[in-house]
Amino acid sequence: MTTTKRTQIGTDSEDTAFTTARPRLFAIAYRMLGTRADTEDVLQDAWMRWHQADQSALQSAEAWLITVVTRLSIDRLRAAKAEREAYGGWWLPEPLVEAESNAPTPETAVELAGDLSVALLWVLERLSPEERAAFLMRQVFDQDYAEIAALLGKSEAACRQMVHRASDRVQQDRPRFDVSDDAHRDLLERFAEASRSGQRDAIRALLADDAHLVGDGGGKVPSFARIIQNAEQITKIYCELVRAMGNVRYQHARVNGEPGLLRYVDEKLESAQSFVIENGRIVGIYVVRNPDKLAHITA
Template sequence: MHGVDGTGTADRAGGADRAGGADRNGRVAEFEELRPLLFSIAYRVLGSVGEAEDAVQEAWLRFDASTTRPESVRAFLSATVTRISIDVLRSARVRREKYVGPWLPEPLLDDPYQDPARAAELADSVSMAALLLLERLSPLERSVFVLREVFAFGFDEIASAVGRSEAACRQLLVRARRHMAEGRPRFEADRRERQELAERFFGALSLGDVAGLRQLLAADVRMVGDSGGKAPRLARAVAGAENAARLLAAVYPLMAEVGITFQRREVNGQPGAIFRDRDGRVLHALVLDVADGRIRTVRAVINPDKLGHLGPVADAWALDREVKRARRAARP
């Protein structure tokens, strides 16, 4: 009798284990299906690949540890990753206030979330220019704007995600839209125009063609480099087409001389390139902001802490010394 009871108990335990395993496997599958959406939400709120990946992982841990099944897994996980991102952003704001030099988002080569119905909103919202505009918003405004304008969440879902009433979320959205609209260029370039300008820009850059570069740059173009104090500054407050064209035309041939190459890539949905040393290690990411038929901003992310997700990172200080030696050798 004991043996039968024991066997029955073991069978029931084994069945429970198998059921529990099946349930967890189901959770894993549901989570993995939603992972691209969760990362895309977190990245737009945080502007950091690493922090977004950490927020997604924390959302999984909370989902895996929950003892009840949410009515909507998508709503639960979206709300969870949003709340985590808001908390991270609040602490990140303090760090960014102490950041050395200009702060730029971490470069993103591929947005994992694809939705043909919202392709334009998704591409626009991940650009460096848009992410920098989002930096002007409070964490709550930023989250509401991302969930509503980019991912078309309902106000009931947004209210649950940010812990505010629907009426409050509508007010947050109004303020966010106003701030975003104030900072946008009057005429934005379409994709084809951006690509054509970028092709000409990188061609002129390769040749060190000052005149070719000058005619592509807006009169008030700005060059911005984000080194975070951890790499040589790529550009020191360079503004104006003449200054920028001369600097670019002078520096790239010297970089090429020490084995630095670039690969054209879309960076944050905008034309750009990844620069590498002679061993293929990442030196920096360059992004072009195009509007009104000209390149308005040239942004370079050179902080090594922001490049690790793109591959092994180059020693920017050593390369800077090589470029300076090449410059001295080139002088008559």
């Protein structure tokens, strides 16, 4: 009861400070946790702690909030690890989707600043919670090692080692290729048209020989029990969907800050898809079909 009362009587300046920092806090928590619900829960918990804190003693409101949100995210991710190990199939992050035509708001621009791609978050799932935090704070949010050490309660040397290990793992599992939005969108336009009409040769021509596909159905809709690592099989999957479903439509959208596709079957959203492109071909496809992760996406 005490907590509820204190959160209700926060001053305007307290609320303004939190609101100003909120886009950055969302960006940190989402990259740590990969779901909107967990992110919002962490931000709510941080907001309550913010109103309980002696703010007159704080040197920097934003630094304090970043520390609290990061530590809360580490704790929540530790708890989520067991749940994700028991998850029905492969676990992919809940996609953040915007219409291609929408210009990002200043708040959204902060949330999406830096790499937010589904492919990166997929790789980060292999890191420990503290490694993930150290990597993100250094490589995405450009914190210095003294700040990371204070945030994690470790020595600077230990934090440098964590970031180095995490960076090696990320580079090994997901090489970084810079592709312009225009080139990315153009390739997806051709892929969507070929997939919509079931043009086998056209689909195959857009896939690298070693392309892979990861599907997330969450145990609630059919998906793949293994990662598909064969361009011919991926081509067959997209062609068979058209034959089996008939009324398939693709819509362009920004998925986690990058050009992606929403697939509709009989005008019902069936999946959100992200792509990794190298040398003009698709090398990775991440398909989120779990309806719980699609529920927030509007047409």
